[in-house]
Amino acid sequence: MIGRLTMKETGIGETFGLGNRELRVEKVGWWQRLVELVSRNPLVFIFIFFIIFPFVVPYKALATQIIIWGLFALGYNVCLGYTGMLSFGHAAYFGIGAYTAGIVLIRLWQNIWFSLLCGLLMGGITAFILGYLCIKRRGIYFAMLTLAFAQLLYFVGFQWVDLTGGDNGLRNIPAVPLSIFGLSINIYTPLRFYFFVLVFVASSLLAINRILQSPFGHVLQAVRENDQRAKSCGYETSNVRWMAFVISGAISGLAGGLYALYLHFVGIESLYWTTSGQVVMMTLLGGMGSFIGPFIGAGVFLYIEDTLSVITPNWMIFLGPVFVLCVLFFPAGIWGTIKDLSTRRRK
Amino acid sequence: MGEILKTINLTKNFGGLSAVVDVNFVVKKGDLQSIIGPNGAGKSTFFKLITGELEPTRGQIIFFNKDITSLPQTAISHLGIAVSYQITNIFPMLTVFENVRVAVQSRKTTFNLWSKAISHKEFVEQTRHILEQINLSDFKDEIAANLSHGHQKRLEIGIALATQPKLLLLDEPTAGLSPMETRQTIELIKKIAQDLTIILVEHKMKVVMEVSDRITVLHYGKLLAQGTPDEIRNNEEVRRVYLGGVKI
Secondary structure (H helix, E strand, O other): OOOEEEHHHOOOHHHHHHHHHEEEEEEHHHHHHHHHHHHHHHHHHHHHHHHHHHHHOOOHHHHHHHHHHHHHHHEEEEEEEOOOOOOOOHHHHHHHHHHHHHHHHHHHOOOHHHHHHHHHHHHHHHHHHHHHOOOOOOOHHHHHHHHHHHHHHHHHHHHOOHHHOHHEOOOOOOOEEEOOOOOEEOOHHHHHHHHHHHOOOOOOHHHHHHHHHHHHHHHHHHHHHHHHHHOOOOOHHHHHHHHHHHHHHHHHHHHHHHHHHHHEEEEEEEOOOHHHHHHHHHHHHHHOOOOHHHHHHHHHHHHHHHHHHHHOOOOHHHHHHHHHHHHHHHOOHHHHHHHHHHHHOOO | OOEEEEEEEEEEEEEEEEEEEEEEEEOOOOOEEEEEEOOOOOOOHHHHHHHHHHHOOOOEEEEEEEEOOOOOOHHHHHOOOEEOOOOOOOOOOHHHHHHHHHHHHEEEEEOOOOOOOOOHHHHEEEEEHHHHHHOHHHHOEEEEEHHHHHHHHHHHHHHHHHHHOOEEEEOOOOOOOOHHHHHHHHHHHHHHHHOOEEEOOOHHHHHHHHHHOEEEEEEEEEEEEEOHHHHOOOOOHHHHOOOOOOOO
């Protein structure tokens, strides 16, 4: 359908007399149809877009970085967007995932699958333990507890030099070839590595999509909407939030593991609160509560960083106002605003 | 007929304020029992004690011969007590269908992460049935926040029904409704009362007199009188403190 017939309900007799003034054909723009199509089948479009993506950004490593951070933001979004918990300590799970994957590769077993699995599990286990303590409080207290525990882990990482390399970070993570069906493939060209990461991002997207459509996923949204009512329906809402926190932590851990493989290095700042802040910013920039939002947020954030950090080391000065303006005027984030605009025009 | 719910010397103090004082209260199976009383008589607090949202200062609550005093709210919900709140308490950004479906599902599963929610036929079927009962089938895909106040109130009752309760607490289900909506809600209450035990808190005396089997009057947290609508109507003391001396 190209046009849509809209007729104002005010006085039909008048309408006929006045002709075009009341009875008009409004064109539905191509972009509005696109937005509708994308928000109806987000996964299909994300996958198609991701396949073209590395060829449209300035260099392929940036694309890799964007989808890794996008994955992290996606995991974070399970917590913030779908369950309504504002965590300020997701660096903990990202950082733990990164260190775990790196340490496993250096000391334990030079197998990429195993190292990423360990990153994912350790992210989940850490979230399981810390989450148990954090979800006992709500709102600002929850945010502060998550922040405090993340900082605690940061200082542990900082001091435990033997294991983590302390301030110098975890260096010399070996570039182990990927073994699959008895083949061993070198994945360390920018394009290959991008698609390697994409496999994990795609499977996480599918998994999270599945979880959100499950009975549990619906309970999550009920808890976000009205915790008290969910409780009076007989749901143990604190356990539900805890579970969401663990899933979120595990995805963040996986993202951390991929980041370690990408850099062959884990910096101590991956556990620092700025990392937590960054993922909050990305999610809010892009728009929470959707699949596409976190990736758009990560893309915009890293693209701005990439472009401006060449010009000035103080690039954050420019990003700050963008973020402030976004939160003030587009609280639904970039994707949320695009969606609103496309539906509002048509009403 | 058997007693479903019994409270023994149920008391709740908030600091120096006694909201509920030594209330002995019995609900029989199949009855529609109303609680009336002036504002601040402790009606809502009494409900919150039964549902486990508040813990009593002293006294006991017996439900089907089981002591449920101090059980957590979720456990009490699973034993079969549901509540429809005075202040509309729904899941605003979910659809009407989803509001009820998520409550239906609460009886069976929480941590099912891997099947599709809408593939559970029995939940969908039951949800449809409840939407028909509360007469909201036409609005099933509407976002709950966009419903009119009257419809939200009915959805509220639907959520409570969806948990398949043995005892339903209704806290002012007609508050803020137009005369026509009030009438519809009365009909709904009469319909569900046929196979459900209900405790009703309500201000509109007409509604209370019409639907109740028995009425309990609370005054400053104390039990003032109990009886059939006729007995309450003719009770001198009730008329003096509550009905303002007016004969109804």
